[in-house]
Structure formats: structure tokens, C-alpha cells
Amino acid sequence: MLNRIDLRIPAGGLPGGADLHRLLPRAGLDVTVATEQVRPLVEAVREHGSRGVVEATQRLDGVTLAALRVPAAKLSEAAEALDPALRAALETSIARARTVHADQRRPDVTTELTAGGTVTQHWRPVRRVGLYVPGGLAVYPSSVVMNVVPAQVAGVESIAVTSPPQRETGLPHPHILAACALLGVEEVYAVGGAQAIAMLAYGTEESEPVDLITGPGNVWVTAAKRLVRGVVGIDAEAGPTEIAVLADDTADPRHVAADLISQAEHDPLAASVLVTTSPELLEAVERELAVQVAATKHAERIGQALTGTQSAAVLVEDIEAGLRVVDAYAAEHLEIQTREPRAVAERVRNAGAIFVGAWSPVSLGDYCAGSNHVLPTGGCARHSSGLSVQTFLRGVQLIEYDEHALRGVAEYVVTLAGAEDLPAHGQAVTARFAAESTEGSVG
Template identity: 90%
Template structure:
């Protein structure tokens, strides 16, 4: 039987919770000893959202182009049409930021303070040092790191509100030394402003340039600027598929961190995992969005059965039952059965999850074998929720398989490497012949002439720019 025919399950549930246990998660059975597919064949077997970024890109292109051509007017029109909010101005008045901070619940203020402190501690250790390499007497190359001048930080605010994402975006930018920071977040229908918790987090971090704009129009506003806002050099932050699509469209006009779309969790578990923990963690990420992905990769059919029973019980007891049920039963979520941990590692590397939990025997040893994940949470006491808020790590992470080539947000995201090359006459003379030889080999003789012109007598130069002997 081919690997493709091993995929079984029923998705697309859209009724009241709970459905029958058999349809809580789609199932993909890859217990095929010695025959697990690899590369693209394995990736095709794994769950992904039905609406991908490529499709969404064409749908948001008119919004992005309208903002580029018409500025604030197009932003206001898109916000009215999509968010049902009429904006008088894009920028949030400074007084609103301070008022939100003053009204903040003391417990939430303390929690945000802890998140800020831990994030700042971790990110401060990510600073890069200037390094000078001496290749010869008088010949050095210095690697310097310089922050981008201005950044635009996107903070989601649709189905859920994320003051924690303010922390995750702003802290590494500040640690990197970015001089100009603009935050944008969707307006609430009742106030026309971002959620007060987001405004308060900005105030606590000393950010006073905040815009009440969300979605693709926010990304376009940051990239192209408007009458009210200066364009940025780099855009970071998570968002839904429409935000991610807009980031893809403006890449090149500005830099972006990565394509951080609807959230994902993958859990690699064996029979030692606690099914209550596994179910709770799958639910925690499904709570974000109906398009959120929750994937369990396990060697144990018994654990899977227990997890499904826990899901049926726990989902009914949580607040966002409908949203969670749609996410868990969607095409982007599944339980993947594998023969052993080695096969499980191949699966999670192919999936390249935004968040990967390891709940196995010797979880640290297993985690160290993972090649592709945005962040790895090791053992039973390191749930993804910890990383969302107070682990000190960053929760802005690549999704949709982008962890195969992209990293999570960090201080390095906001830095550019600049090399300083400094040679004196003696050091240049020492290598001049090799430069000329390589230039001639590439049929670029003027490159060689730029060196030999500095040595009119040609002494010590192995060959001249015409390709002959010195």
C-alpha cells in the first residue's frame, strides 16, 4: 500500500461540539516500516491549511496597490469596508496611550512587567559583538552590526488581543538600538482605537507612535507610507493569512521578518506523555483562530485515543468552543501516527512547526535532533503557552513550513551586518597577484587594473590586468 493511501480521517466539522471521537482530529497513518516517504512526498502528506498564502496574496493585492497609490485615503476606505470602522485619523493620540496605561489592571501591569523584564534579559544576551579579523600585517576585515533606522511592528487584534505581541516585537527592536519604532494594530469597532491593553503595553515600553490600522492595509501603510506616516525599513510581527500575504507582497520594498501567519503547534509524543497535557496544549493554540493548526505526532495509538477523549472533554469546558472545534477538525490539524521516534523526527522536520513540543522519554536528547522548528519546548513542564508570555523567548515565529529556512524574531532581525575592509599598501601588494589572476579568469581585466594601477612598477605583482606575467 502506498504512503498516500495511508491517509485517513474526516475533516471539515462545522456543527456543535463534541463530534464523534473518530472525527476530533484527522488521522494520518504513517506506520510504514522502512517506507516512510521523504522530501516533498512527505510534506504533501502532512496537514496544511486549505487557504494558503499564495491564494491570499492575489486577494489582498488590490488593497496593497490602492494604499501605495492613494495613501491614507485608501487605508481609511479599506478599514471602513473590512473592519467596519470609520477612522478620522490613522495615528493614536498620545493621550490615549497614557490613559490606557493609567487604567491598566494592577495584576495585568505586573504580568506585562514580568514579560518585558524576562524578554529583555534573554534578548540582551543576543547582542552581536564587533569582530575584527587580521589576515595579514596591515590587512583586516571588521564585521560590524548596525540596526535598521525605522521599523513597523504589527500587533494582531482581531479574534484575540495580544499585548504580549507588543512586548515580543518592541523589546528586541529596542535592544538592537532601532531609533524609530511604529506599532500598528486593528481598531476596535466601539472605540476606533486599538485595544486598550495594546495601547497600555506600548506606553509601558515607551512607544508613542501607534496606528489604529490592521490587516493588509496596515502592512501597505508601513511599507509605502502615507500623509500621516513615514515608510519603514523593516516590518515584523505575526498576523492572519491576509497580513502574511501582504508582507509577501511588499518584501523587497521593505524587509520582513518571516511569514508568521496563523499559529501552529506540533507535539511529538510517545507513550510517556500525559494525554491531559497534550490535549490542553493542542487546544491552547487552536484557541487563536479557526485556521490555527494543531498537530500531534505520536508513536502510540493508545495515547492518541486518550488524547481524543481529553479533547472531547476539555473543549466543551473552555470559552471558545466553536473556534477551537473548527481549528481542530480543519484540514490544517491532524494526528500523525509513526512507527518510532526516528520517524517522528523526520515528520516534524518536514512539517517545520512554528511551535514544537517534545513530550517523550529523554526529551532534551530528542529535541537536540530536531532541525526545523520555530521554537522547541522541551518536556512536560515547558508548554507553548509559557513561550507565548513569560519564558523570555520570542513568540513571533515562522509558520507554514517557513521554519525550514527562517528564524523567529530576535535582536538579529533588526541588525544589518556591515563589513569594513582595511588594507595598507603592503597588505594589498601581498595579495595583488591573486586578485589579478581571478579577475582575468572571469574576463574582468579592469578589476585587476584597479589593483595594478596602485603599483606602477608592478614589483611583487604576479600578473598584470592584461593577463600576462609581471
Template identity: 70%
Template sequence: MLRRLDLRAEPLPRTAALRGLLPRAEMDVDAVLHQVRPLVEAVRERGVAAVQEFSQRFDKVSPATVRVPAAALATALAELDPAVRAALEVAIDRARAVHADQRRTDVVTQVVPGGTVAERFVPVRRVGLYAPGGLAVYPSSVVMNVVPAQAAGVDTLVVMSPPQAEFGGLPHPTVLAAAALLDVDEVWAAGGAQGIALLAYGGTDTDGADLEPVDMVTGPGNIYVTAAKRHLRGLIGIDAEAGTTEIAVLADDTADPRHVAADLISQAEHDPNAASVLVTTSDALVEAVEAELERQVGETKHTERIRTALAGPQSGAVLVANLDDGVAVVDAYAAEHLEIQTADAPAVAARVRNAGAIFVGAWSPVSLGDYCAGSNHVLPTGGCARHSGGLSVQTFLRGIHVVHYSEDALRAAADTVVTLATAEDLPAHGQAVTARFPR
């Protein structure tokens, strides 16, 4: 089922070449930008009327109002399965505990006597949080977006999720209930590129109510959502351009093939294009995992989706000569989710530089992080973990330097400013200082 790539025969390729060899989901955002631009422009020009037209075309329903009525939120929470509510409450509590510790504090540095530079961390004022509504329902994404934004102190939040024909044009009731549990009272029923455009431009709802634009949009979505975020970046801030979900498992012959197979399947369940990659030193483990995949896939609900993902070019088993090479491979791959299932897994995990999140040992599966580890599951994909981290409280904070020098401190710095301004052929920069000290 899994394609195999054997890297044991020769010295491991250098990083750049290695990246080109490894399985990877393809996502060409530029290829759909030409489809997204007209949608975005239509929303900019015609507002909610355009959104409603696109909702009818793509979601097969047009909600009565974009903003979900408060009564619908209350009803969704009241009718939520008690077991689901209890599970969401656990997820919320654990996420709040972790994200509360991420909040940075303001600092003041005395650079010279009479001269200070402070750094204030100021939250973004208004944020739109996107919860997808395609092949699955994602109340967990509501939790993962809302909790860090609230911990950062964002003033107002909008949760956006596509309207569902099955629910009369409202987003899925579990998404609504999750928003209500988190005390978010502003939820918009819109999705896709048109929804991102509405968050950016705002508009007037069908009942005349104002839909205020946001300053930033976060949350995963399909390639059209990603393309709209790219197109609108600058007008709004974005968290990242999320691609197809992915897992890499670094394992040796101590790993349990049942665990490895189950974890590869869990990511393949998301999407036919999801990537599931095993990196291992053991031929025997690959064979045992293949046997487990054949057995376990047939017992799952989304069998065809999973088989397609596991058999696709984005998935595979990579054989390496030793764990040093294995670490080099997973660093080159820079997985969204990386599991370490080896002897002394904590020591191996400590050597990894590039991953969205690392799950250490047999008892830390990715699905734990998806829901209630306390970590955030909005993570960089497509190798972006080489340079970017996952969603956190810092995503919603801006560091602002506050410079305060006294007259004496500026006088002492004047020669330095003039010298550097002259070196850069910007004499007026120096004169802006010397003008304060006439001779």
C-alpha cells in the same frame, strides 16, 4: 475528532513524500495578491485618505487620526487592570533578559599584515511592528516585537494595530497600554494590507502631521497582511510570511493525555484554521487524548472555533513505529511550536533539527512561550522552520563588512586579484588594482 495517519506498517517515506502526507494548513498567498494590489496602490497614490476609507470598510470605523494621541496611550496604561500590567511587566522583563544575550558584537579579523576585515552590526533605522486585532487581542505580540528591536538598538519604532469600533477608532486599549509600558510613543491605528502599505509609503495624517515610512515591518497578521508584505518586500524589509499558527506534540506512552489535549486545544483556540498535530508511538495515548479532547473542548470558551480547527485537514494524530521515526516526522513537518512529551525529553529534543521553538517536557507548554518563558513567539510557520528562525535581535541587525588594506597588503594581493579577474573575463577588475601600482 482528530484525523489519523498510520505510518507504522511500512518503512517511513522519504522526507519529500512525508511532507506531502502530513497534515498542514493551506495558505495560498498568491490567491489574494490580486485583491491586495489595488489597496496597496491606492495607499501609495492617496495616502491616509485611502487608509481611512479601507478602515471604514473593513474595520467599520475610521479613526480621527492615524497616529494615536499621546493622551490615549497614557489613559490606556493608567486604566490597565493591575494584574494584567504586572503580568506584562514579567513578560517584558523575561523577554529582555533573553534578548539582551542575543546582541552580537562587532568583530575585526586581521586577514594579512596590514589587511583587516571588520564586521559591524548596525540596527535598522526605523521599524514598523504589527500587532493583529482580529479574533483576539495580542498585547503579547507587542512585547515580542518591540523587545528584540529595542535590544538591537533600532532608532524609532511604530506599533501598528487595527482600529476598533468598540474603542472609538483606537486600537485595543491593552495593546496601547503594552506599547506605553515599553516606552513606544508612536502607535498607528491602521490594519490589514492598507496598514502595511502605509508603513511602507508613509503619508500625511488627517491633522497634517507627517507619518514617516519605515525601513522594515515585522509581526504576524492574516493572509492579507502577509500578501501585502510579500508585495512590498524590497521597498521594505520583512521578517517572514507568517501563516496559520501550528503545534506538533511528539509523545510516547509516558505523556499525560490531559496535558497533550490541553496543549492541542490551546493552539486550536487561535483560529479555525490553526493546526494541532500529535505524533506518537502509542495507540493508547491517541485514544486517551481523544477522550480528553471531548471533555476539555466543551469546557472552553471558544468551543466551535476549537472543534473546527481540531477536525480540519490541517490537524491530526500521526502514529509512528518508534521515536526515531517520530523525530523524522516532526523534522519533516518543521512545526512552528514543537512540544516533546516523552521519556528523557531533553535527549529527544536535542535530536530535532527543524522547529520554530521546542518546548521540552511536561512542564514547558507552548502557552508559556506565548507569554513569559522569555523566548520569542513570532516564529516560522508552514514548514519554514526548515530554513528560517523566529524573530530575534538579529532580525533587526545588518552585518556590514568594513575592508581596510594598506598599500603593502594590496600590493601583495594584486596577483591574486588579477588572476581571478582574468579567469572571469573581467579584466577591468584587475586593472583597478594594477592602476595603483604603475611600473
């Protein structure tokens, strides 16, 4: 079922850099093309506000919106109608996420460089954020939790959630609304796709623009985020979900197959990649996939994902080679199912989140591990992190020097300003000691 890539070469013989990247599977998405396709839609929302959003939603989603914002009563109704078991699961997810994210916030730090001369690093929250929650092939109340909790822990003052409307109701899925209610979020919009991103970035008659947009979405959402980046901040250009499993002959093929299937279930473009030192494990995983896929609810979607060019089984000579492969792939989710999995996991450089050992499946992280499931995809884990409290904080430096401290460094400022041919920079310092200074120096 999985495409096979045979890289059974000792780690030292594997190609490096771009050559290794080219050998690994990737989804064939072209965000640049999608960006040009959604540009007119984004511009229409910027120019026409709510009318642009309503027209795009009617054309693309088949829903005519009487208003963009969801009435508060609908949030309350959704929470009251929530199945008790689902409520308990969401409340557990929220509580665990709050516990983990509460430990993420960095403290303010003051560094004293000299007597009377300090630099303080303050962490201040973004004032207003827009949180996008997908609603296409699946419904993601868990993504409400993952977006909202770190924003709240960071101290964000104003939070707006937006999610696509359903054709039957003109509202986001009731589970989305219920999750918002449980989290105390009152500002929710029934808008999805690129028009939602444009609405958040530029504002409308019914919605104030935000400072930062976070949350995963399809290629059109990603393209719109690229277009508005700079007008607002964005978390990342997230693409279809990914799982990579680094496994040796100690791994249980039933577990590996189930975990590959779990992420393939999201989308036909989802990527499931097995990197293994064991041909025998690969054969056993293939047999398990045939049995388990046939028994799943979304077998067709999963089959498309597992047989797509973005998914593969990669055979490697040893764990050293496997580590090189998974670092080059930089998976959104990486499972380590090997001997001494913690020791192997500690050596991984590039991954959005690492799941260690047989009892830490990605599905745990999707819902109840306490970690965040909004993670970098498409190799972006080489340079980007997953959503966290820090996403919603900005570092602001406070520089405070007294006269004595400035005097101690003034000659160096003047020298560096002169080297850069910016004499007024030096004069801004020497002017403070005018009574004592001579031309271009400090007495």
C-alpha cells in the same frame, strides 16, 4: 476528533522529501490568490496615502478614522487604567524578554587575514521599523512585547506600532495601547490589515515609511507583506499558528490535550498536530479533548481547528520515525513529551521553538518564558528563524588593507579578474603600484 494519519513504518521505510510532506496536514491557505485580491488596496495606499488607508479601513473594518495616529494621551490613559494584575504580568513578560534578547546580539568581529589586512563584521540596527500587532479574534498585548523588545535591544532608532481599530472606539484595544506605553513606544497607529502594511511600506502624510516590517497577521496581512517585500524588508510570511507534540507512552494525555487546545483557541485555521508512538496515548488524548473542549470558552472555534484538515494525529513506529515526521512538518511550536525529552529535542532540526518536557508548555513561550513567540509557520522553519534581535540588525563588512597587505594578494586579484574577463578589476589594483608594475603584473 483529530484526523488520523497512520505512518507506523520504521523510520527507514518512511517516504522522503516531497512525498512525506504531502502526507502531513496543512492549512489550505492560498497566499497567491490573496495577494492579487489585496493588490488594488495596497496600490491605493501607495498612490493616495492617508486617504487610501481611511477608505480601506471604513470599507473593511467599519471604522471611520479622523486620524491614523493614536494620540499620546490615549496611550497614557490605557496604561493608567490597566488592571494591576495584568500590569504585573506584562512587566514580567517584558523583563524576561529583555533578559533573553539581551544575550542574542552578536558582537562585532575583526578577522586579521594578514598583517595590515582585516575584515570587520559590524552589526548595525535598521533605522526605522514597523511592527504589526494583530487584533482579530483575540487581542495580543504579548505580541507588542515580542515585537518591540528585540527592536529596542537591537538599538532601532524609530519604532512604529500599528494594530486594528475597534469599532466602538476607533482605537486599538486598550491592552495594546497600554503595552506600548509600558514599553515607551509613542508612535502607534489605529490601522490593521493589508492597509496597515501598505501604510508602513509607502508612508502617508501622517506616517514616515519604514525600512522593515515585522509581526504576524492573517492571510491578508501576509499577502500585503509579500507585495511590499523588496520595497521594505519583512520578517516572514507568517500564517495561522501551529503546535506539534511529539509524545510517547510516558506523556500525560491531559497535558497533551490541553496544549493542543491552547493553540487551536487562536483561530479556526490553527493547526494542532500530535505525533505519537503510542495508540493508547492517542486514545486517551481523544477522550481528554472531548472533555476539555466542551469546557472551554471558545469551544466552537477550537472544535473547527481540531477537526480541520490542518490538524491531525500521526501514528509512528518509533521515535526515530517521529523525528523524521516532525522535521518534515517543521512546526512553529514543537513540544517534546517523551522519555529523555532533552536528548530527543537536541536531535530536532526544523522547528521555530522547541518546548522540552512536561513542564514547558507552548503557552509559557507565548508569554513569560523570555523567548519570542513570533515564529515561522507553514513549514518555513525549514529555512527561517523566529523573531530575534538579529532580525533588526544588518551585517556590514569593513574591509581595511594597507599597501603591504594589498601587495601580498594583488596578483591573485589580477588573475581572477582576467579569468572572468574583467580586466579593469585587475587594473584597479595594479594602478596603485603603477611606478613598479609592468603590463598586467605587480613588481
